[in-house]
Amino acid sequence: MKALIIGAAGFVGNYLTDHLQKDCKWSVVTTKLPRETIEKENIETYDLDILDKEAITSLLDKERPDFIFHLAAQSSVALSWKDPALTVDINIKGSVNVLDAIRGIADYNPRILLIGSGEEYGAILPDETPIKENTLLRPGNIYAATKACQNMIGSIYAKAYQMDIMMVRAFNHIGPNQAPLFVVADFCKQVAEIEKGMNEPVLYVGNLSAKRDFTDVRDVVRAYSAIIQKGQRGETYNVGSGRSIEIKELLGHILALSTVDIKILVDEKKLRPVDVPDIEADTEKLRKETGWEAKIPLLETLKETLEYWRG
Ligand code: A2R
Numbered sequence: 001m002k003a004l005i006i007g008a009a010g011f012v013g014n015y016l017t018d019h020l021q022k023d024c025k026w027s028v029v030t031t032k033l034p035r036e037t038i039e040k041e042n043i044e045t046y047d048l049d050i051l052d053k054e055a056i057t058s059l060l061d062k063e064r065p066d067f068i069f070h071l072a073a074q075s076s077v078a079l080s081w082k083d084p085a086l087t088v089d090i091n092i093k094g095s096v097n098v099l100d101a102i103r104g105i106a107d108y109n110p111r112i113l114l115i116g117s118g119e120e121y122g123a124i125l126p127d128e129t130p131i132k133e134n135t136l137l138r139p140g141n142i143y144a145a146t147k148a149c150q151n152m153i154g155s156i157y158a159k160a161y162q163m164d165i166m167m168v169r170a171f172n173h174i175g176p177n178q179a180p181l182f183v184v185a186d187f188c189k190q191v192a193e194i195e196k197g198m199n200e201p202v203l204y205v206g207n208l209s210a211k212r213d214f215t216d217v218r219d220v221v222r223a224y225s226a227i228i229q230k231g232q233r234g235e236t237y238n239v240g241s242g243r244s245i246e247i248k249e250l251l252g253h254i255l256a257l258s259t260v261d262i263k264i265l266v267d268e269k270k271l272r273p274v275d276v277p278d279i280e281a282d283t284e285k286l287r288k289e290t291g292w293e294a295k296i297p298l299l300e301t302l303k304e305t306l307e308y309w310r311g
Helices: 011-023 053-061 077-082 084-103 142-161 183-195 217-230 248-259 284-290 298-310
Strands: 002-006 027-032 044-047 067-070 111-117 164-170 202-205 211-213 235-240 244-246 263-266
Touching: 002 011, 011 027, 011 217, 044 067, 053 084, 067 084, 067 217, 077 084, 077 142, 084 111, 084 248, 111 142, 111 217, 142 164, 164 202, 164 217, 183 248, 183 263, 183 298, 202 248, 217 235, 217 284, 235 284, 248 298
Parallel strands: 002 027, 002 067, 027 044, 067 111, 111 164, 164 235, 202 263
Antiparallel strands: 211 244
């Protein structure tokens, strides 16, 4: 089997490449932007901007992968506020380019996975958690709106053109190598810097009361390969641990792993209005249809992420 990962130079792409090669034993082709680098063995890597539909077509025509994982995105919520047009271009027009390029190739029916986000659900009501896939989408930021749109277009293409497209909504995923824009990487980086004496023993935090659903990125990529093989055409699958945890408790676990005493201070800049106090994925559909279970305990992921930043 041959798999193509579009947008493989990002956080998830790195883990997905390893998983498909080592665990699934598939041949893997990846794409990246010209400014990015991918250092992997036995991998064919192409430069590809998904805004260039013709380039997508010629790559697909040449490689004809059986499975296509579409990861490429403008994935930052913060940047989506600053540059909504770019986010719409990449996340909506780019995804349409990918789907349309596939559709335009004769006698070619790959299985395709579009990666969306738990952010698509937005301001859920208290009785809507754990969140099921059929919950009303109320995206609260530009990034979330573009991913919700990608999801809708994916299901329309699947139905209208009988294409084997599956969609996921991934909740918070964490692990070594994640950018410190995200809460766990941010806390671990700060702790590691304090331990090295680079900073005073003060850890700056935002809102600690929110509850979120965290999954190790290596479990997430296993879910992706399971869905692309066993998922149903046009269906959407939540990917999460199925258990939310208060950020305060998460911080407590990270501090317990630290070798020094650390004071906690609230940084006004990190405080964001939290309109959704508890976000927890209902993952029954994923588990029932694919047999997937999260394997890596949260404490193990936190330990490895802290070790990564210590290094
Ligand atoms: O924005 P950059 O320079 O980090 O590059 C990202 C790349 N990308 C593109 N690739 C092709 N054509 C474009 N026009 C384009 N614009 C951006 O897609 C990055 O290397 C990759 C996405 O990776 P990350 O931003 O690290 O996201 P992550 O955490 O790996 O998540 C994968 C997927 C994304 O669709 C997220 O929105 C979703 O899972 O949560």
